[in-house]
Amino acid sequence: MTNSEKYDNAVMAIFEVGADELLTVAYQSIAKWDSVGHMRLMAEIEGAFGILLDTEDIVGFSSYETGKKILRKYGVEL
């Protein structure tokens, strides 16, 4: 499984959205992406990629697209 697939699967599974919704999904744009859902996503991503996100990046992880930029900072090729 590629890193992009891992990332997409994590977002889709936790927020129960389809692939066609990924580009528009953002923090608090849907009911499931609340603070609890956000921390679930962060834990899932850290486990999937073997990284520890800084708190500033967790707070800044405001959308699917922004998340990609942040993950690249940690050497995750997407």
Add this chain to the structure above:
Amino acid sequence: MASSSERLLAGKVALITGTNRGIGRAMMETFARQGAIVYAGARTEGCLDAAAAELGRRCETEVCPVYFDVTDGAGMRAAFVRIKRERQRLDVLVNNAGIMRDAVIGMVTNDLLQETFAVNVFAVAQAIQYAAKFMVPQKSGSIVNLASIVGVAGHAGQLAYSASKGAVIAMTKTAAKELAPHGIRVNAIAPGMIDAGVFQAIGAERARTFAATIGMGRLGRPEDVANAAVFLASDLADYVTGQILGVDGAVAI
């Protein structure tokens, strides 16, 4: 030494900060004797190498020095990343590192407050955040914070220190509530007058004067605090969270 099956922390991965002396050193030794795999935090590179190696051999476990300043975010992050890489789990975090700078109210500078809170409060909050990253997915873990009796009762001349330890108590209770649904326990120890580190600096005469105010008639030993930490870290305390455990020999303050 107890057999491996009898040791209270057998196989648990524990990070303890501030283990170069005093209470932290006693914790490092007690945790190792109880079978924990200890990541022993200290600031000075190399200061624990020999002691950790010898302790690990003697206790038939691993004692791994990890050098960082708790106020250095990058250093702390690197310590947790190392544990993740080497163990993939963290069962116990003991936030022991702390500083105590006394000053009467009129002499409490902003710098003193900043320095005290940087070590005693902000670093503790950050370590809790990192530990939770391990423990939430594990659905288990124990965090033990070092508070102080002065954080509960206050003490003249310790405005900055007592405020910082009061903050540790509040953080402990809040973190316990937030992390309980994930199976993570968060407790604090509030030592009284312990014969270690900064308290030794006051001299034997003043120490005897203080000891006379303690119901049990003696200063606490670092091992008294370490034993309480072992209990809170162990499965014996499986249903104990959000508590502030006094280890003070019935001191009057």
